[in-house]
Amino acid sequence: MPTVTCPKCNRSYDIDAATVGMECECHCGHTFTAQVKPEASIVIPAKPKPSSAAASKPTPARPVVNGTVSTLRTLGYICIFCGFLLILFGLLEEYVIWIFIGGSTVISSVFYFAVALIIDTLLKIQENTQLLVEKFNDKARQD
Numbered sequence: 001m002p003t004v005t006c007p008k009c010n011r012s013y014d015i016d017a018a019t020v021g022m023e024c025e026c027h028c029g030h031t032f033t034a035q036v037k038p039e040a041s042i043v044i045p046a047k048p049k050p051s052s053a054a055a056s057k058p059t060p061a062r063p064v065v066n067g068t069v070s071t072l073r074t075l076g077y078i079c080i081f082c083g084f085l086l087i088l089f090g091l092l093e094e095y096v097i098w099i100f101i102g103g104s105t106v107i108s109s110v111f112y113f114a115v116a117l118i119i120d121t122l123l124k125i126q127e128n129t130q131l132l133v134e135k136f137n138d139k140a141r142q143d
């Protein structure tokens with residue numbers, strides 16, 4: 001994100017790339033043209049530093065699995081919704097088959113929720129175990 005500095009009071013602001021070159025007003029009341037400092041180009045070499053630090057730390061696969069869990073939950077909600085719609089339709093039109101399909105759809109949603117819950121619980125156990133192992137390692141290093 002580009003940064004501009006008020007020439008009067010030296011206050012810095014993070015601005016949108018689209019704002020560069022536009023007139024802006026500082027909190028001090030001074031109006032100036034938003035010009036990105038040449039320092040911005042110096043910032044770029046510093047970028048690899050956090051990325052290499054992030055690379056040294058293995059990032060857990062949690063976001064991907066979290067996506068799976070939320071997808072399962074969404075499917076569960078959709079199934080409950082559809083199931084009740086089918087049951088309602090069956091009740092209104094007196095179609096036993098629709099009530100039956102609706103019922104099994106609701107049951108399958110329970111299955112989705114259960115699988116999501118199991119994955120979530122396993123992940124939590126895994127995370128807690130990792131935390132415990134890290135704590136244990138820290139203690140071992142201190143001793």
Ligand SMILES: [Zn+2]
Pocket residue numbers: 006007008009010011026027028029030
């Ligand atoms: Zn200012």
